[in-house]
Amino acid sequence: MDYQVELVARAFFEAEHEDFSWDGEAELVREEFRQYARNAISLLDEDIGVLLLALHRATAQEHPERPRAAA
Numbered sequence: 001m002d003y004q005v006e007l008v009a010r011a012f013f014e015a016e017h018e019d020f021s022w023d024g025e026a027e028l029v030r031e032e033f034r035q036y037a038r039n040a041i042s043l044l045d046e047d048i049g050v051l052l053l054a055l056h057r058a059t060a061q062e063h064p065e066r067p068r069a070a071a
Contacts, residue, residue, distance in 0.1 A: 005038055005041065008051070011059075
């Protein structure tokens with residue numbers, strides 16, 4: 001799975017559903033948010049790097065137990 005898409009999709013999901021877990025959500029719902037993420041990445045084009053860096057840092061701060069991967 002494309003790490004960038006997954007990172008943006010998870011951020012969108014968590015912004016909309018603060019009380020639910022991404023990992024516990026149905027695959028159909030996660031795929032819907034992945035499509036939103038693909039669209040956002042496509043629209044942002046070259047500027048996506050700034051967003052991905054910010055999301056990566058925020059995720060690392062919120063979930064220090066998660067293994068880190070390069071954006």
